[in-house]
């Protein structure tokens with residue numbers, strides 16, 4: 277039986293930063309992630325340019341994930357992909373974690389970082405729509421270039437849909453947005469951008485059916501109902517952003533049920549502690565007053581969760597860790613990085 281100090285359930289931003297910080301605090305760390313890749317729901321929007329992560333230049337989400345994964349690997353945690361945690365129980369002070377394949381993992385503490393659970397996009401409820409998923413019906417943007425000079429219909433009015441519509445403005449020939457409600461619910465500044473570009477926004481509107489092209493391989497027209505009327509719209513591509521179904525996969529044994537909100541989010545008892553000693557939470561899964569689910573918040577949660585896990589294992593441990601970058605663990609790495617930097621500066625000076 278290999279016993280870990282911390283087992284992190286979920287390899288999204290909260291889990292990845294927890295792994296980094298846990299290594300910094302000398303804890304033997306493991307990440308269990310259900311998907312074949314790390315990064316969590318940032319993988320839903322790989323092309324999006326992130327502007328709101330403190331101190332980071334604007335960068336595409338896929339690069340941000342790569343940076344997070346590299347940082348998480350700094351102290352070489354054990355990482356198990358394709359591993360869905362199904363049940364957590366506590367036996368003789370050790371957490372016993374069972375996965376979908378029947379494997380069992382053992383840990384002194386747990387950090388639950390499962391975000392919104394296992395997400396899958398809510399599909400377009402139109403007969404036969406699924407057969408166009410291989411061609412021009414999309415539930416995410418994987419490569420903006422694909423939409424160059426196309427007429428794209430975006431269905432949805434929340435942040436996800438409107439962020440995509442704004443990105444498409446730079447490549448698509450035309451963007452049309454339809455939304456079933458009276459008002460778009462996305463950030464005002466993004467909605468403003470659409471309006472400035474003269475994007476057609478149809479409210480109180482829904483896709484009623486789709487009409488395929490002659491070869492029946494792709495959607496050619498979309499039939500839209502709006503306020504009792506019906507319209508046909510010629511399209512090249514259809515992008516659906518109707519939210520996500522969430523699988524509440526993770527269960528806890530009866531004697532270690534953390535306090536939950538809405539039967540799902542773990543209610544924070546302060547400092548990312550849950551109501552069960554030894555189980556901590558970080559990122560979108562943890563709920564407290566005025567919580568905003570953003571990337572920056574996941575990092576602070578992760579630090580608190582890890583520091584409390586450390587304290588749980590070793591009550592004598594320094595309560596708040598240390599100013600991270602002053603940690604002596606970086607001394608050797610700093611030397612290497614500074615030498616590299618010095619070499620680069622020398623080479624560029626010599627070549628002038």
Ligand SMILES: Cc1cc2nc3c(=O)[nH]c(=O)nc-3n(C[C@H](O)[C@H](O)[C@H](O)COP(=O)(O)OP(=O)(O)OC[C@H]3O[C@@H](n4cnc5c(N)ncnc54)[C@H](O)[C@@H]3O)c2cc1C
Nearest residue numbers: 286288289290310316317361390391392559560569570571
């Ligand atoms: C469309 C969209 C755009 C966004 N844009 C921004 C933005 O511009 N700026 C910003 O700051 N934030 C943005 N966010 C929010 C940000 O992505 C989240 O706050 C962040 O990803 C939360 O990280 P997390 O690690 O808590 O959860 P997640 O990213 O959800 O990661 C949780 C991980 O846990 C795994 N998991 C779940 N259940 C299990 C299980 N039982 N066993 C094993 N693994 C499991 C999941 O597969 C996933 O990898 C956006 C979110 C969305 C949906």
